Amino acid sequence: DAGVIQSPRHEVTEMGQEVTLRCKPISGHDYLFWYRQTMMRGLELLIYFNNNVPIDDSGMPEDRFSAKMPNASFSTLKIQPSEPRDSAVYFCASSYRGEKLFFGSGTQLSVL
């Protein structure tokens, strides 16, 4: 298996633009997580899905953030409109039955 695949690897956008981050989890995994990593706050859980259903989105900073998982092999995290304070590395991770967490390579987002 190729592991968790995220795209794009880097994203540079201007304030106010819509940003969509993509994730393909490991085949057969039933949990998918979105994390954000910043120097100030470290790794924060934004939202997670179980069997494509959002279970806990309490970590989503505000209504500008939304996440979807239309099927077992794809998820998106959308920020609309983006702001400079959203600049961070966004990680997607997946696991089977909540066991070991496998991370993607992350998306480095820069909002100018």
Add this chain to the structure above:
Amino acid sequence: AQTVTQSQPEMSVQEAETVTLSCTYDTSESDYYLFWYKQPPSRQMILVIRQEAYKQQNATENRFSVNFQKAAKSFSLKISDSQLGDAAMYFCAYRSAYNNNDMRFGAGTRLTVKP
């Protein structure tokens, strides 16, 4: 709420030597899992080692081993025969056995390996 503390922002070790990274955690739960993740400059978060709280035996993965002290709530990582490729950020993480998806990470320790 569970918290994970890594008190060493930075550590350095000479190549081929041994280094220990510290981690403490706070929890009232009796069953949980502890992890060490490595994040090299490539940014990928890589699982290094995993410990189940109900197992007394310390986990070992090749040159990586842990010293798990449940009563003291301590979970240190020992890297033996350090290699240049071990240079990375290391994150300690806690996950409840009762909520599989509540994983808490420490702030990380940056390890430098000197040739």
